[in-house]
Amino acid sequence: MLHTYKNKIRAFYHKRRRMPTFSEIALLCGYKSRNSVTKLVRRLAAEGFVRKDPKGFLLPGTMYGNMKVLGVVAAGWPSPAEEELLDTMTLDEYLIENRDATYMLQVQGPSMKDAGIMDGDTVLVERTTNYKVGDIVVAEVDGEWTIKYLRKDRTGFYLEPANRDYSPLHPTSHLNVAAVVKAVIRKY
């Protein structure tokens, strides 16, 4: 039951971009008395699902599954004190630095398998002119995107695969680097 209530509150927040008031929670969950709502809110607040601001209005807590980053797990349970020192971030914030320059790409083929980028993976890339030798970059070769390590030798920049079966690509004229790989996503 609690699960359904949580979903309803989450859906309300998603749709209206604000937390419901107590009377709106009563409507959402089908409660008749304000007291029942207070009890529910107390329970959700104890879990951290919602929080209250100094005036008593509700704020979203871990509603969207902000996972707690725990302190160093030495042995046994992490101490709650350590937990409080840390702020949390969403997976989006963790994976994406400059959102407005970030794009996705689907990988095909095993040319980067030793770098942990497999056939079928999705990579997050950032369009930037600020790339360094050693970065995994997305470059344009013969009118197609290719993903490789950026290397440099006496003749200039070239692209190196992370797979022994493939050979490095030396650009004939100009090497056009479009973006730098920032993260790999693999969903099972």
Added chain:
Amino acid sequence: MLPLTIASLPRAMLHIDADAFFASCEQSRHPTLKGRPVVTGKERGVAASMSYEAKAAGVRRGMPLSQIRTVCPDAVLLPSDYETYSLLSLRLYNIVRRYTPDVEEYSIDECFADITGLQRPMRMNYARMAEAMKRDLDTELGFTFSVGLAPSKVVAKIASKWHKPSGLTIIQGRDLHRYLQHLSVADVWGIGAKTTAYLDKLGVHTALELARKDEAWVKYYFYKPMVEIWHELNGRSVIPLETAPKKSYQMIQKMKTFSPPSNDPAFVYAQLAKNIENACMKARRYNLAPQRVIFYLRTHDFDHRSIMVKLSRPTAFSHEILTCAEGVFSRIFHTGERYRSTGVLLTHLADCTVLQQDLFGVTAEVEKTREVYRAIDAIREKYGKHTVFLGSSFLAHQHKQHEGERGDAPERTRQLLKGETKRKRLGIPLFLGKVR
């Protein structure tokens, strides 16, 4: 020659305009398209946007597909992918907002920004700021933008057009007259064909001639909008930025083309009904209800047939407007003709959150109907517009809007990532094709 003003940039207004926006979006994520003539709008049957290569070959906006194939046989025709275009459009505004909070989202591919007084906090002068913005936009979006910096919005718009593509033009007050000297009044933002013709009669042909007239003259012959343009042309900023997002509409229009053209009254009526349903749903979303409705049909050879209906009370209920349509449809539909599109225009929109009590006690009935539509809208919002519809639109939902290649879906909707659905996708643009 006497300058119009001796000031440089009393206000620093920017106009930022993407070069061939839709076509550029396609080229930037698909390297095979770079350097080739790309045209979007395949699903509409006419060019919506074309790359500079296609422009050079003679393709113009609104040109039908068959004509494009003759003037530019190697053109790449693509269906519009509005999902990606709007994602990139939001990025345009976001990047400009890094420099200033005052941004007017003028349209999907252009915006105005006011950077007056920001030199000190940004530690750069106006020109450097415009350059930096352009650099960020060009690298992060992967295609070019044209930027104009000037003392007013009207002049900023002239500046951004001055060098296209990928230009950065700064027009300072004291150089203004040089730019306006040979510019036709028709090329000034806000001056349309009728005003141009009228100005022509008054002996005014260039923007400079207009700017040199005195205020009394402008006020004698024209109304307020023109007076504002006149001030702006003289380097005085009087048209404010509209930074608030659009909350309401003056009118709501839904029009859809279908192919092949049809002369089956039931099918054409179903197409009209589908538009009516979609227009009404949009009106209800903004709590608006029209007092007048215009139905129109477009024939195979681009002729219009239209009719206007005045409603006895404002309503955004699809079935009520359909009843009106049923009554007048035979007056615009002629059996001898083939039709290629239908449309509906809802105007004189009234706020429908308050309901007037009326003599015949319809109010209670309306309240009930409103509940029904609330449920219908909720279903359509959640599962897609075509989940539930009225029987009248049935025939239009039976077929794809276009037969043959015009029915092609954009590549992004075919290349779904694991976990994405038809209705819900990640809010990050996808480079097309696979990367090896």
